[in-house]
Amino acid sequence: MKTNRILLLTAASLTAGLLTAPSFAAPVVSRLTPPSALFTFNDPTPPYVARFLPGQRFDLQATVRPDAGQTITSAIFKVDGNAVQSPVSLLTANVAGLPANSVAATLRAYSSTTPGVHTFTVEATQSNATTVTATGNFEVIAINNNGGTKAKNIIVCIGDGMGIAHRTAARILSRGVQQGKALSDLVTDTFPNTGIVKTSSLNSIVTDSAPGAACYSTGNKFNNNQEGVFPDDTTDKFDNPRVELIGEYLHRTQGKALGIVTTADVFDATPAAFGIHTQDRGAGTGICDQFLDEATQTSGLKVLLGGGRKWFIPSSTPGSARATSGADYALAPELATAWGVATGVANDTGRDLIGDFQTAGFSYAPDRTSLNAIPDNTQKLIGLFSLSNMNVSFDKINGRRGVIPAGSTTGNTIVSDYGFPDQPMLDEMTDKALKVLNNTPQGFVLMVEGASIDKQAHNMDSERWILDAVEFDNAIGVCKNFATANPNTLIIVTADHECGGISIIGGSTVTNAQLVTASTGGGGAATLRDPIVGTYDAAGFPNYVMAPDGFPVTTDIDYRMLIGYAANCDRYEDWVTNVRPLRDSQQSFNNTAPLNTYPGLPLNRDVAGGFLITGQVPGSTAVHTAADVPVYSFGRGSSLYAGTMDNTDVFFKAMQAAIGGAK
Numbered sequence: 001m002k003t004n005r006i007l008l009l010t011a012a013s014l015t016a017g018l019l020t021a022p023s024f025a026a027p028v029v030s031r032l033t034p035p036s037a038l039f040t041f042n043d044p045t046p047p048y049v050a051r052f053l054p055g056q057r058f059d060l061q062a063t064v065r066p067d068a069g070q071t072i073t074s075a076i077f078k079v080d081g082n083a084v085q086s087p088v089s090l091l092t093a094n095v096a097g098l099p100a101n102s103v104a105a106t107l108r109a110y111s112s113t114t115p116g117v118h119t120f121t122v123e124a125t126q127s128n129a130t131t132v133t134a135t136g137n138f139e140v141i142a143i144n145n146n147g148g149t150k151a152k153n154i155i156v157c158i159g160d161g162m163g164i165a166h167r168t169a170a171r172i173l174s175r176g177v178q179q180g181k182a183l184s185d186l187v188t189d190t191f192p193n194t195g196i197v198k199t200s201s202l203n204s205i206v207t208d209s210a211p212g213a214a215c216y217s218t219g220n221k222f223n224n225n226q227e228g229v230f231p232d233d234t235t236d237k238f239d240n241p242r243v244e245l246i247g248e249y250l251h252r253t254q255g256k257a258l259g260i261v262t263t264a265d266v267f268d269a270t271p272a273a274f275g276i277h278t279q280d281r282g283a284g285t286g287i288c289d290q291f292l293d294e295a296t297q298t299s300g301l302k303v304l305l306g307g308g309r310k311w312f313i314p315s316s317t318p319g320s321a322r323a324t325s326g327a328d329y330a331l332a333p334e335l336a337t338a339w340g341v342a343t344g345v346a347n348d349t350g351r352d353l354i355g356d357f358q359t360a361g362f363s364y365a366p367d368r369t370s371l372n373a374i375p376d377n378t379q380k381l382i383g384l385f386s387l388s389n390m391n392v393s394f395d396k397i398n399g400r401r402g403v404i405p406a407g408s409t410t411g412n413t414i415v416s417d418y419g420f421p422d423q424p425m426l427d428e429m430t431d432k433a434l435k436v437l438n439n440t441p442q443g444f445v446l447m448v449e450g451a452s453i454d455k456q457a458h459n460m461d462s463e464r465w466i467l468d469a470v471e472f473d474n475a476i477g478v479c480k481n482f483a484t485a486n487p488n489t490l491i492i493v494t495a496d497h498e499c500g501g502i503s504i505i506g507g508s509t510v511t512n513a514q515l516v517t518a519s520t521g522g523g524g525a526a527t528l529r530d531p532i533v534g535t536y537d538a539a540g541f542p543n544y545v546m547a548p549d550g551f552p553v554t555t556d557i558d559y560r561m562l563i564g565y566a567a568n569c570d571r572y573e574d575w576v577t578n579v580r581p582l583r584d585s586q587q588s589f590n591n592t593a594p595l596n597t598y599p600g601l602p603l604n605r606d607v608a609g610g611f612l613i614t615g616q617v618p619g620s621t622a623v624h625t626a627a628d629v630p631v632y633s634f635g636r637g638s639s640l641y642a643g644t645m646d647n648t649d650v651f652f653k654a655m656q657a658a659i660g661g662a663k
Contacts, residue, residue, distance in 0.1 A: 026067070026130060026132060027064055027065060027066045027067060027070070027072065027124060027126050027130060027131075027132040028064070028065045028132065029062050029063065029064055029065075029122060029124065029132055029133075029134035030063045030064075030065055030098075030233075031061075031062065031063035031104075031231075031232070031233060032061075032062050032063075032122065032134050032135075032136045033059070033060065033061040033062070033136075033230045033231075033232065033241045034049070034050030034058060034060070034136065034138045034220070034230060034241075035049045035050055035136070035202065035221070035230060035231075036048065036049050036050060036136035036137045036138065037049060038119070038135060038136050038137045039134060039135065039136035044137060047646075048117060048137065048138065048139040049138075049202075049221060050138040050139070050220055050221075051138065051139045051140075051141050051219055051220065051648065051652070052111075052112070052138065052139070052140055052141065052219065052220075052243075053140070053141060053143070053219070053249065053652070053655055053659070054112070054113045054114070054115060054140055054141075054142070054143060055111050055112075055113050055249075055253070056111060056219075056243070056244050056249055057109045057110065057111045057242075057243075057244040057249075057339075058109075058110060058111070058220075058241070058242065058243045058244065059106060059107065059108050059109065059110065059230070059241035059242050059243075060077045060084070060106070060107040060110050060120060060122075060241070061104055061105065061106045061107070061230070061232060061241045062075065062077075062104070062105045062122035062124065062134060063093050063098075063102060063103070063104050063105075063232070063233045064093075064102065064103050064104075064105055064122075064124040064132065065093075065098060065099050065102045066099070066101050066102065066103075066126045066127075067126060067128070067130065068099070068100075070101065070126040070127045070128055070130075071101045071126060071127045072090060072101065072102075072103045072105070072124055072125070072126050072127075073125055073126060073127050074088070074090075074124070074125050075088050075090065075103075075105035075122055075123065075124040075125070076088060076122070076123050077105075077107050077110075077120060077121065077122055077123075078120065078121045078122075078123070079110075079112065079118055079119070079120045079121075080118050080119060080120075081119075081121075084107060084110060086107050086108070086109075086110065086338075087107070087108075087334070087338075088105055088106065088107050089105070089106045089107075089108075089332075089334040090103040090104075090105055090106075091103060091104040091105075091106055091234055091239065091332075092104075092234065093232075093233040093234055094233075094234055094235055095233045095234065095235060098233060102233070104232055104233055104234055105122060105124055106241065106334075108242075108334065108335060108338030108339060109242075109338040109339055112140050113140075114140060115140045115141065115142035115143075116139070116140060116142075117137055117138075117139050118137060118138055118139070118140065119135055119136070119137045120135070120136055120137065120138065121133055121134065121135045121136075122134055141219075141652050143655070143656055143659045143660040144656060144660050145660045145661065146660060146661060146662075146663060147661065147663070148637075148660070148661035148662040148663035149488065149636060149661050149662070149663075150488070150636075150657065150658060150659070150660070150661040150662075151443075151488060151489065151490040151635070151636040151637050151654075151657040151658045151661075151662065152442075152443035152486075152488040152489065152636075152658075153437075153438075153443045153444050153445075153446070153483075153486065153488065153489040153490070154246075154250075154443075154444075154445045154446070154489075154490050154492070154654050154657070154658055155445075155446045155447075155448065155479050155482075155483070155489060155490070155491045155492070156216055156274075156445070156446070156447045156448070156492050156494075156654070157447075157448045157449075157450075157472070157475065157476050157479060157491065157492065157493040157494075158213060158216070158270055158447065158448070158449045158450070158494060158495060158496055159449075159450045159453050159469065159472050159493070159494075159495045160209060160264075160270055160449055160450060160451045160452075160453055160454035160455075160495065160496055160499075161209075161453050161454025161455075161457050161458075161465075161495065161496070161497060161498060161499030161500070161624070162450070162453045162454075162469060162472070162495040162498070162499075162629065163495065163498030163499070163502055163625075163627055163629055163630075164629070164630055165502040165503055165504055166453055166457070166465065166466075166469050166498075166502055167186065167188065167469060167473075167630070168504060169462075169466045169469065169502070169504055169561065169563065170186060170466055170469035170470050170473060171185070171186050171189070172504070172542065172544075172561055173466050173467075173470065173542075173544050173552060173555075173561065174186075174470045174473075174544070174546065174550075174551075174552070176541075176543065176544065177541045178541055179541075186473045187473050187474075187476045187477040187480055188473060188476055188493050188632045190480075191480075191491075191493065191632040191633060191634045191638070192633075192634065192638060192639075193632070193633045193634075193638045193639055193640075193641045193642050194630060194631070194632055194633075194641075194642065195630070195631045195633075195641045195642050195643050195644065195645055196628045196629075196630060196631070196643070196644045196645070197494055197495075197628060197629050197630070197631050197644075197645055197646070197647050197649075197650060198628055198644070198645070198646050198647060199212060199495075199496070199497045199498070199626065199627070199628065199629055199647055200221075200626060200647075201221060201222065201223060201224050202221035202222050202223050202230075202231070203223045203224060203231070204224055205626040206497070206623075206624050206625065206626045207224060207496065207497050207624065207626075208224040208225060208269065208281075208497070208624065209268070209269035209270050209273075209281075209454065209496050209497070210222070210224065210225050210226055210227040210269040210272075210273060210281040211223065211224060211226060211227065211273075212269075212270075212496030212497045212647070213227065213269060213270040213273035213274070213496045214226075214227040214228055214273040215647040215648045215650070215651065216246075216273075216492075216494070216496075216647065216650050216651055217245045217246045217247070217273050217274045217447075217651065218243040218244070218245055218246070218651060219243075219648045219651035219652050219655075220243050220648060221648060223279075225279070225280060225281050225282075226240065226278070226279045226280075226281070227269060227272055227273040227276070227277070227278060227281060228242060228243060228245055228273060228276060228277035228278070229241060229242055229243070229277050229278065229279055230243070231279065232279070237278050237279055237280040237283045237286065237326070237329065238277065238278050238279075238283070238286060238290075238329040238330075238331055238344075239331070239332060239335055240277070240278070240279045242277045242335075242339065243277075245274060245275070245277075245299060246274070246445055246651065246654070246655070247274060247275065247295070247298075247299030247300065247301070247445050248298045248299045249655075250445055250658060251298065251299050251300035252298070253659075254442055254443070254658070255300070255440075255442035256300060256440065256442050256443045256444050256445055257300040257301075257302040257303075257437055257440040257442070257443075257444040257445075258274070258275070258295065258299040258300050258301045258302065258303075258444065258445050258446075259301075259302060259303035259304075259305075259433045259434075259436070259437045259444060259445070259446040259447070260274055260275055260301070260303065260304050260305070260306070260446075260447050261303065261305045261306065261426070261429050261430055261433050261446065261447065261448045261449065261475075262305070262306035262307075262447075262448075262449040262451050263306060263307070263389070263390045263392075263393075263426050263449065263450060263451045263452055263468070263471075264306060264307060264308075264389050264390070264449065264451030264452070264455070265284075265306065265307045265308035265310075265311075265386075265388045265389050265586060266288065266291070266304055266305075266306040266307065266308040266311075266384070267284040267287040267288050267308050267311055268281075268306075268308075268389070268451060269281045270447070270449045270451065270496060271304075271306060271447065271449060272287045274445075274447045275290070275291050275294075275295040275299060275301060275304075276290040276291065276294065276295065277290075278290075278329075282327070283326070283327045283328070283329065284308075284310075284311045284321060284324065284327050285311055285321070285322050285324060285327040285328040285329075285348075286327060286328045286329030286344070287311075288308065288311040288312060288353060289328065289329060289344060289345075289348070289351070289353065290329065290344070291304060292353060292356055292357055292360060293341070293342040293344055294341045294342065296360060297340075297341070297342075298339075298340070298341060300440070302379065302380045302381070302436060302437060302440065302444075303380070303381050303382075303433045303436050303437055303446070304357075304381075304382045304383070305365075305371075305381070305382070305383040305385075305429045305432070305433060306383070306384070306385070306390065306429075306451075307384065307385055307386040307387070307388050307389050307390040308384055308386075308387075308388060308389075309354075309366075309384040309385075309386065309387050310322075310387040310388055310588050311353065312352075312353035312354045312357075312384060313352065313353070313354065314349070314350045314351060314352050315349040315350060316350065318588075319387045319588040319589065320588075321588065322348075322349045322350075322351065323349045328344070328345075328346055328347060328348060328349075329344045329346070330343060330344045330345060330346035331343045331344050354382070354384070357382045360380070361379065361380050362380040362381060362382045363378050363380065363381050363382070364382050364383070364384075365381065365382070365383035365385075366383070366384065366385070367385060367420070367422040367423065367424075368385070368422045368423055368424040368428065369422055370383075371383050371385075371424050371428065371429070371432055372424075372428075372432075374432060374436075376435040376436070377439060378435075378436050378439075379436070379439055380436070381432070381433070381436045383424075383429065383432075385420060385423045385424060386418065386419075386420045386423060387419070387420075387587060387588045387589075388584065388586040388587045388588065389451065389452070389455065389584055389586055389587070390420075390423055390451075390452075391414065391415050391418055391420070391423055391581075392452045392455075392456060392464045392465075392467065392468050392581065393425060393426070393452075393464075393467045393468050393470065393471035393551070394463060394464045394467045394468075394551075394555075394581075395413075395414040395415055395464075395581065396415060396423050396425060397467070397549060397551045398413060398414065398415075399413040399414065399415035399416065399421055399423075400549070401549075405579040405580050406579050407579065409593075409594060409597055410594045412594075414580060414581070417594045417595065418587070418595070419589070425471055425474070425475075426448070426450060426471050426472060426474065426475040427471070427474040427475040427477065427478045429475075430448050430475040430478045430479060431478045433446060433448075434446065434478065434479070434482045438482075438486070443488075448475055448476075448479065450468055450469065450471060450472030450475065451468075452464070452465065452468045453465050453468045453469050453472060453499070454499045456468060456581075457499040457500035457502060457565075457622060458499060458500070458621040458622050458623075459581070459582045459602065459621065459622075460500065460565055460568060460571050460573075460602055460621075460622050461578055461581060461582065462563040463555040463577045463578070464578070464581060466555075466563075467551060467552075467555075470550070470551065474550060476491070476493055479491050480634055483634055483635040487635065487636065488635075488636050489635045489636060490633065490634075490635045490636045490637045490638060490654060490657050490658075490662075491633060491634040491635050491638070492631065492632075492633050492641065492650060492654060493631065493632040493633070493634075494629060494630065494631040494632070494650060495629040495630070496629075496647075497624045497625070497627075497629065498624065498625045498627040498628075498629055499567075499622065499623070499624050499625070500565045500566075500567055500568065500622040500623075500625075501565055501566025501567035501568070501622070501625050501627070502563060502564075502565065502566075503563070503564040503565070503566060504561060504562075504563060504564075505533065505535065505562050505563065505564040506533055506534045506535040506536070506538065506539035506562050507534045507538070507539035507540050507541075507542050507559055507560065507561055507562055508532055508533070508534060508542075508558075508559050508560045508561075508562055508575060509531070509532055509533075509534040509538055509559065510531070510532055510558075510559070511558040511559070512556045512557060512558050512560070512576075515532065515560075515574075515575055515576060516556075516576060518531075518532065518574070518609065519574035519575070519576050519606070519608060519609040520608045520609065521608075521609065521610075522608060522609065522610040523609070523610060523611075524609070524610040524611050524612070525611055527609070527611075528573065528574060528575065528609050528610075528611035529611060532575065533562055534559075534562075539562075540559055542557065542559055542560050542561040543557065543559075544557055545557075554577075555577045556576060556577050560575065562575060565622050566616070566625070567616065567617060567622050567623045567624070567625050568613065568615045568616060568617065568622045569602065569615035569617055569618065569619050569620055569621055569622060569623075570602070570603055570612065570613070570614055570615040571602035571603060571606075571612075571613055571615065572602065572603060572605065572606040572607050572609065572610075572611060572612055572613070573606060573609075573611050573613050574606040574608070574609040574611060576606070578599075578605060578606070580598050580599065581598065582598065582599055582600065582601065582602070582605070583595060583596070583598045583599065583600050601620045602620065602621075603620070628644075631645070631650060636657055636662060637653070637654070637656065637657025637658075637661075637662035639662065639663075640653040640656060640657060640662060641653060
């Protein structure tokens, strides 16, 4: 029976080891990739860490530490005892703590078409002819050709940070509840199959968004902050061992196109996880350059919509971020040759990436008006609707309504303060993306992200993340309509992780006018918690009135819904809707007026009420949790998504539907 893997060292065993050790140290393999319990714990049994599709490409790598004064002269890899006949590069392993002359022996773009568990071994030789070997394993997952119909199109909808409570709050606000019954359903509530997804990353029970999304695009676990690559021992941001992405695999084998739609900056973790490979999710210039230099070729990228214009405009243009140190990329020839990609250009600060996309045949939409004008028969489309993250739905809707926030120093709407008053909603972007991608006869993969469910949960700005969850569900409705008209489409709706430890704790027991009075009185918990927070039957049924645009007339209603956070930092709370969002440090003009007048931290707002909620975590934001998240599915192959599954299983189920078919 398998037990938890624990390494026990006794004083006797250590002494025996010292007495029997040779007088010289041997070279050591300190890391073997793909990661495996066989290498790390000498455990050959399931679960297997690294799993791949038949023919899915990935890199083999070993960090080898030589004896003092020696160098590693060569290395070979064997799979199931047979030498792999591909070149092995000896990259400099230069992370802190490694001895001199350590190398990362790397074999690029390996693949196996044989299902089952495989062992792989590295054999490295140093300059005095001493050798070292190490062995790991990986699994190739069989695709069942069961006679079912294949999914031509795969749509992956990711509500970033969206746990079950986020969705429940969106339903209560947008659909209503009376006498214990929801008055209507969210779109995802109508999906026929539901499951639960476990979310841990390769190096932590709590994932961040990079591996939390990349597990869906590759079927593998990665370290936090890394996407499409296994960890290594070099400092280069773009040379890590790669794993072929879903878009790359299906474009190479079936000719499918790729689309990426997000309300975040397009360089952000979730969109990047479907288009590029890097160990640093923050390497914005290199990530965005790779969208054009690589993804258009290797993944058939045809749609890219979101924020992030700052990475696409030359450094001489106000608002550009292309001069950010260390954010660009230049690949070594050994990597570029093996994977068949461009090497890139370091320090390419003057690049006009928007112009380069247009030269490559992409139509460009800088705002909602131009997006709506794009013909449906367009073949390639890029839209960049803000310098960094797009404004959230709460502020976009108020911008369309002409709402000027109380206390505004500019007399502008919030979206005008940010400089982008004409931004599309997520459902509008999704609709256009589907129309463009549907022009590819072989089908497509589309990733749609509701990004600020997470970002505003980090900020503990309840109304803003709830409305973004509503906006996300509206986009899912667009996808469902498409799949209904195109039944060879699979829709997967899930999250990369949960954010904030969200709980719907109850409802306010007072009117909004009474709440506003309490929020300015400095009474603290005595006035803002004890007489206001209604639990159990005192919570009642908050009644939000929806406007024709599908969002509430106001979120400041009498007897409103109240949200609690289990993974929160210190914050002041008054339960009233925040007039303005917190400052977004990723915005290019964050430190200049008017954005520098926006509140900076949760401790900088709602202070007049005096109700300080002490956090359970340090820092200035709420954090992700290790909670499981839901997965919903609709269309071709949706029956595969039932029960409890690892996050990497989501990928393999989608590929079963696309390659082997599903009944």
